[in-house]
Amino acid sequence: MKQLALDIGLATGPTLDGFFAGPNEPTLRHLRLWAGDAHVPTLHSPVPTYLWGDSGSGKTHLLEAVGGALSAQGATVGWLHAGVMEPPEFDERWLAVLLDDVHLYTAVQQHAAFNWFINAQSLQRGVVAAGKLPPADLPLREDLRTRLGWGHVFHLQVLSESDRRVVLRQAADARGLVLSDDVIDYMLHRFSRDLGSLMELLNHLDDYALRTQRAVTIPLIRSMFENE
Secondary structure: OOOOOOOOOHHHOOOOOOOOOHHHHHHHHHHHHHHOOOOOOOOOOOOOEEEEOOOOOOHHHHHHHHHHHHHHOOOEEEEEOOOOOOOOOOOOOEEEEEEOOHHHOOHHHHHHHHHHHHHHHHOOOEEEEEEOOOHHHOOOOHHHHHHHHOOEEEEOOOOOHHHHHHHHHHHHHHHOOOOOHHHHHHHHHHOOOOHHHHHHHHHHHHHHHHHHOOOOOHHHHHHHHHHO
16 A cells, blocks of 8 residues: 655644644643744743654644744745755855754755754744754754753653544544544554644545545545555
8 A cells, every 4th residue: 555655844834723732731831822823922031842652643734833833924034844955054144954864864964954943042042943852962062962851841742542532533533524433443553643644645535536526435545545
């Protein structure tokens, strides 16, 4: 069976409102206060924030949601992840820098991240970073590793299966899709349980169901993978 590639960037519009927090409510509350959204005033504290947790815990979603919230306020941000092989120089117009997957950074990326961090701090700009490991265990140069860990640090938990079921059900309802219990079972047990991957799968199902004018069933899912 084909695997759906997960391609989530800032253009897809992850939001803080769209993040199902579950056990990660303190992290979401902190980022709401920091970035500002429709519910709270904006603080933009220069104290850095570091998020860590296993794949599927929502780190990238939250970073992109913060970037989206700042962009909606007319701000620009610096964005660095492990796929950016030649990071640009720090731009003084940035209100914040967002550093994703820091545990994978090369020496060149670490140099850029440290430079961005120092410039952001000197200009009282924000830093929000994320990685798979806690700061003390990051395989990074010491000056960068210690700076990532001196501010707010949050450990993100992967949602339980019951929480993922709730998210799938709510996301389907928002699209006008009806997901039976057996379809949700199939999605959870046959595909990646990473929430981002499940949301991407749901997007594909929504599109395929509309194009074929069929309800979402297990045969429809199989047909989608056979024909797409």
